[in-house]
Amino acid sequence: MPHGLDELFSARALKRDPDTLAQWGCDWTRSFTVAPSAVVFPESVEEVVALVRLANESAFALVPSGGRTGLSGGAVAGNGEVVVSFDRMNRILDFSEADRLVRCQAGLVTGALQAFAEEKGLYYPVDFASSGSSQIGGNISTNAGGIKVIRYGLTRDWVAGLKVVTGSGEVIDCNQGLVKNATGYDLRHLFVGAEGTLGLVVEAQMRLTRAPAPQQVMVLGVPAFPDILKVLAAFQATLTLSAFEFFSERALTKVLAHRDLQRPLPESVPFYALLEFDEPDMDRAMSVFERTVEEGWVTDGVLSQSEKQAADLWALREGISESIAPYTPYKNDLSVRISLMGEFIEEVDALVAASYPDFEVCWYGHIGDGNLHLNILKPADLDGEAFYERCHAISPKIFEAVRSRNGSISAEHGVGLLKRDFLGFTRSESDLAIMAALKRVFDPNQVMNPGKLLPG
Ligand code: S2G
Numbered sequence: 460m461p462h463g464l465d466e467l468f469s470a471r472a473l474k475r476d477p478d479t480l481a482q483w484g485c486d487w488t489r490s491f492t493v494a495p496s497a498v499v500f501p502e503s504v505e506e507v508v509a510l511v512r513l514a515n516e517s518a519f520a521l522v523p524s525g526g527r528t529g530l531s532g533g534a535v536a537g538n539g540e541v542v543v544s545f546d547r548m549n550r551i552l553d554f555s556e557a558d559r560l561v562r563c564q565a566g567l568v569t570g571a572l573q574a575f576a577e578e579k580g581l582y583y584p585v586d587f588a589s590s591g592s593s594q595i596g597g598n599i600s601t602n603a604g605g606i607k608v609i610r611y612g613l614t615r616d617w618v619a620g621l622k623v624v625t626g627s628g629e630v631i632d633c634n635q636g637l638v639k640n641a642t643g644y645d646l647r648h649l650f651v652g653a654e655g656t657l658g659l660v661v662e663a664q665m666r667l668t669r670a671p672a673p674q675q676v677m678v679l680g681v682p683a684f685p686d687i688l689k690v691l692a693a694f695q696a697t698l699t700l701s702a703f704e705f706f707s708e709r710a711l712t713k714v715l716a717h718r719d720l721q722r723p724l725p726e727s728v729p730f731y732a733l734l735e736f737d738e739p740d741m742d743r744a745m746s747v748f749e750r751t752v753e754e755g756w757v758t759d760g761v762l763s764q765s766e767k768q769a770a771d772l773w774a775l776r777e778g779i780s781e782s783i784a785p786y787t788p789y790k791n792d793l794s795v796r797i798s799l800m801g802e803f804i805e806e807v808d809a810l811v812a813a814s815y816p817d818f819e820v821c822w823y824g825h826i827g828d829g830n831l832h833l834n835i836l837k838p839a840d841l842d843g844e845a846f847y848e849r850c851h852a853i854s855p856k857i858f859e860a861v862r863s864r865n866g867s868i869s870a871e872h873g874v875g876l877l878k879r880d881f882l883g884f885t886r887s888e889s890d891l892a893i894m895a896a897l898k899r900v901f902d903p904n905q906v907m908n909p910g911k912l913l914p915g
């Protein structure tokens with residue numbers, strides 16, 4: 460049992476009751492043991508520093524906890540670790556209109572940053588279904604992507620500065636919000652995507668941008684998956700897309716069964732593409748749409764006529780994750796270069812069908828940035844453990860298809876516990892050795908989220 464916590468934290472900021480341990484000791488995964496020894500709720504950088512120094516002195520481990528929306532077990536505490544929740548470090552500290560910068564604490568909810576930007580007539584463009592509960596610190600630690608990457612990039616692209624408490628209790632300020640800073644290694648980028656294994660992000664300076672024009676949403680019916688890439692190329696050649704997503708008919712049926720939404724098209728088709736673009740580009744979008752129909756790539760389409768209809772069309776895509784959650788899906792979050800996606804999905808589809816003939820498979824994701832979400836749904840009559848083992852056993856074949864195309868076994872959800880043992884399918888031996896060396900530099904006593912991301 461970690462000692463010294465009671466001297467550092469008041470009773471309201473230090474919890475050991477079973478309910479708190481269960482609630483804060485996990486993320487959205489459900490296949491890992493949840494067994495922290497305590498949860499602490501620091502309210503200042505100084506408290507975080509004191510905690511990290513105590514962890515080094517008393518040799519106990521820390522697991523960072525943000526919105527707990529992670530999908531790879533990165534925030535799961537399964538071995539008596541102390542969970543560090545940033546729920547009470549959730550404020551906006553500073554805003555500069557001239558710099559278009561917000562300085563905030565790590566626990567700021569993503570949706571609150573989006574709302575603040577809107578109040579200032581600006582825009583924070585990284586968005587995904589969990590933005591109502593995910594926290595900026597967690598988004599940074601997993602380099603969260605979401606649905607607007609095709610136009611605005613990933614979280615990494617919006618981090619102008621970071622304040623981090625390293626695994627040895629040092630406070631470092633990275634980049635200080637500068638646009639240009641050519642003074643050696645940009646340490647900021649080491650902490651983005653590090654999943655709390657090098658230190659704890661306590662504050663961030665996040666960039667904002669100009670708000671886009673009103674957006675228009677289109678959903679297209681695409682019978683043959685490889686044609687989706689031709690549709691993407693046709694639209695991208697003509698206008699700036701804010702999003703280009705896809706989902707399968709099976710994914711759609713799960714959403715329609717779970718949510719009170721309408722089918723987007725009169726007839727069902729194997730795949731759907733969801734596009735978003737600036738309303739002033741509508742005429743050009745319509746001419747591209749007509750071409751895609753003439754080419755036979757698209758059978759039908761719908762264009763949003765109101766903000767409500769645009770939101771309903773988006774709900775068909777963003778509601779997938781929540782709609783399939785009751786099937787405790789085995790999730791794959793894969794990426795390859797866009798040019799390779801057609802052959803890749805065909806190879807993986809065939810592999811999945813051969814490996815899991817009795818399992819339902821849902822495909823969806825961000826075609827516009829090469830990211831596919833392959834979710835295998837657990838049959839109701841199959842034990843969770845047996846299901847997980849069968850899926851885990853086949854993963855190497857799927858990851859081999861990724862490796863052979865220099866793809867990634869984790870496009871945006873991070874590695875955590877779920878993908879840790881497969882990291883070699885994407886990272887080379889020397890990569891892994893360098894990452895382990897960096898871990899020793901920043902976290903010499905291995906107190907920072909041990910067992911996550913890096914293979915043992
Ligand atoms: C998505 C959300 C998480 C999931 O919908 O794009 O990243 O369930 C996912 O895969």
Ligand code: ZN
Binds near residue numbers: 605871
């Ligand atoms: Zn995604």
